[in-house]
Amino acid sequence: MARDYDGTYQPSAKARKQQEKDQRRMEYRRAIESYCDQRQLLRDLVDYPELQDLTVWQASVAVSPKNAQPSR
Template structure:
């Protein structure tokens, strides 16, 4: 049985929106990766900075894993 035009049209719109959302998420991931890579390249000239970032990252992750007190 054939679907009414409105149902087919809304299904097409929904599928296109989902495809657009996936495409944008993929694009954001690529842009984030590119930005991080560029930052790493720019900070590679400063070896002391990587040590600071390591200690900041390890202390931040330690704070996130702590359970809140009641």
């Protein structure tokens, strides 16, 4: 591991490329999971005809844990 004079980690070019590759892989995986979640939600909504006007975007915002308000 390469350490700078102040003790912080400075990754080598190989380690940096691997980190970027891992990051792209995780972004791709999250996109696939999001797509699968949206499809599952749409399948669930088929049982409720009054909710068919609800768009995927609105539904995903409503159930997204990232958008949940923190409890106080």
